[in-house]
Amino acid sequence: MQALALRVGDLTRVLGDFGDGGEGPTLVVVSGLHGNEPAGVLACQRVCELLDEGGLTRSGRVLLLVGNLAALRAGARYLNRDLNRAWTRAQIDAVRQDGYGDAEDREQRELLGLLDVAVQEARGPVYLLDLHTTSGPGAAFSTVADTLPNRSVALSLPVPMVLGLEELVEGTLHDYMGQHGVTTLAFESGQHQEPEAVDRAEAAVWIVLDTVGLTRDRDAPRVAEGRRLLAQGHRHLPRAVEVRYRHPIAPGDFFRMTEGFGNFQPVRAGEVVGRDRDGEVVSPETARILMPLYQRQGSDGFFVVREFTPFWLRVSRVARRGRLDRVAHWLPGVRRHPEDPHALVVDRGVARWYAMQVLHLLGFRREVEVGDTLVVQRRPHDA
Numbered sequence: 001m002q003a004l005a006l007r008v009g010d011l012t013r014v015l016g017d018f019g020d021g022g023e024g025p026t027l028v029v030v031s032g033l034h035g036n037e038p039a040g041v042l043a044c045q046r047v048c049e050l051l052d053e054g055g056l057t058r059s060g061r062v063l064l065l066v067g068n069l070a071a072l073r074a075g076a077r078y079l080n081r082d083l084n085r086a087w088t089r090a091q092i093d094a095v096r097q098d099g100y101g102d103a104e105d106r107e108q109r110e111l112l113g114l115l116d117v118a119v120q121e122a123r124g125p126v127y128l129l130d131l132h133t134t135s136g137p138g139a140a141f142s143t144v145a146d147t148l149p150n151r152s153v154a155l156s157l158p159v160p161m162v163l164g165l166e167e168l169v170e171g172t173l174h175d176y177m178g179q180h181g182v183t184t185l186a187f188e189s190g191q192h193q194e195p196e197a198v199d200r201a202e203a204a205v206w207i208v209l210d211t212v213g214l215t216r217d218r219d220a221p222r223v224a225e226g227r228r229l230l231a232q233g234h235r236h237l238p239r240a241v242e243v244r245y246r247h248p249i250a251p252g253d254f255f256r257m258t259e260g261f262g263n264f265q266p267v268r269a270g271e272v273v274g275r276d277r278d279g280e281v282v283s284p285e286t287a288r289i290l291m292p293l294y295q296r297q298g299s300d301g302f303f304v305v306r307e308f309t310p311f312w313l314r315v316s317r318v319a320r321r322g323r324l325d326r327v328a329h330w331l332p333g334v335r336r337h338p339e340d341p342h343a344l345v346v347d348r349g350v351a352r353w354y355a356m357q358v359l360h361l362l363g364f365r366r367e368v369e370v371g372d373t374l375v376v377q378r379r380p381h382d383a
């Protein structure tokens, strides 16, 4: 199915660059980081046409970039490796030093150059909006690395916000930009080839432009229309959800998702959601399915998410503002990390069931197994 026609022949890395580079905010919008996701690129082209009329009138900058040009031309998620798993320190050093490399090395080197300069030149706060689509159908949503600034921009979009997804994968573009103090969010606007995914991605760009303070008076109707469009299809869904389970897959698993699942579809514990070489694959709990895999490339079969209520969003905001992280090591089985101020060491044999919940509230969501202990980390710049 190829419903969205993106003219890849004359596509360039920089779709648009607007503004005076003054004291105001910088918003970087990246689309097509996965080459089989043209909707975000089409949405950015529309936004560029409209921003072209009179340019930005506010101080600041809007930079719209294409992620994986070569993969977009090929219509594939990637050619040699996933460009949204490539932003680890080792990979970045390798890409910077090596003059050639594979297709994604070249893509990443160009992107790195543009992103680094944008961050260095910015005199105000910097934001990143990363546009994606999913292989399965269903509602749109935002995903963020769990910091308060990221949450607050994501919650300006009237779609569910997914917490705990960014922490499950290493080397995303968010990881890299977040380390440089950039406020980041990803927006998943729908199924790869549905025309509505372009409309929703465009709506998200206008709303985020408005949230960070970069819209012009004449854009007000577009922002309002964008809010209406996104709110319409998502009123029945939770404001925020938390990832409870990830089903990782490898090529030898021969995993196949059962047809008919979509984002946020309710599922019961034990319900069959797919098959692999060992037989039936079931949901571990009664919750909702997210990102069921209906394409060949990818390393996640599906996710299971559960509502994170507005009450707990508020509790966690208050706890972080009150710097309760400084006493998190008082929890049973939890101690300070000897070197990393953004990490804690958890002894699983001693820690009580509620300790992990409290640590999540405080933003410690990334888990790394080290021998029989668990190291939990949170992002810096969470204030």
Ligand SMILES: [Zn+2]
Pocket: 033, 034, 037, 131, 132, 133
């Ligand atoms: Zn993607």
